[in-house]
Amino acid sequence: MNAHSRSPSPAAPPPLAESPGPRATALINVFNNALDATLKKCSYSSFAACFPTAAQYVPESLDALWRDFTRKLGQVWKSEFDNILIERNIVQSLNSLDQCIVDAKKRKERAETSSNGSPVEVPVPAHTLPPSSLHLAHLLPFLEQHSALLDSQLSATNTSNTELLSSITAQRAEIDALVRGLETVVQDLEKSAQMMGQEEVQGLSAEVREIDAEMKK
Incomplete structure (x- = not known):
């Protein structure tokens, strides 16, 4: 009898009463x-x-x-x-x-x-089972309980990770939007600076031409 051929473990017994049976x-x-x-x-x-x-x-x-x-x-x-x-x-x-x-x-x-x-099949007497089967039979309820606990904790961790990933994705999208907005503002400022520079150069050229004309008179 191996671990794969074992029948399902019976349900846990009810708590024992303190009053005499x-x-x-x-x-x-x-x-x-x-x-x-x-x-x-x-x-x-x-x-x-x-x-x-x-x-x-x-x-x-x-x-x-x-x-x-x-x-x-x-x-x-x-x-x-x-x-x-x-x-x-x-x-x-x-x-x-x-x-x-x-x-x-x-x-x-x-x-x-x-x-x-x-005819009802007679179950295998417990004293004839190998030590490994008896050992697993005693450990199985404990392992099943802790396996269920670990599964529950893993499910909670996965849910938490999914929520955290969604939050990070939303924050990254918000940061990208802010960066694009800042890039647009910087481009506008650069264009404004270029336009202001051209106007100043043009005004300075006009003044130079006026001064040159007066000197030639």
């Missing part, structure tokens, strides 16, 4: 039943047998001590059990197992429905 509830019930059965074995008669003098002379005090002892002992055991559930994520792990079983049943039902009465 069927298996977590069963585990908690087993503990509570075991706790109750253990404390019941520590009966008053068994407790009093360990303190015969107190049982004979102050049975009321011994009874109160026994009740307080068993109550606190149950609280300590329950607290330790709750801490283990939290520290090792027992509830979430068992809820995950419940979800895996539910998903497997749904896939089986879909396969039976789509088979239209023909």
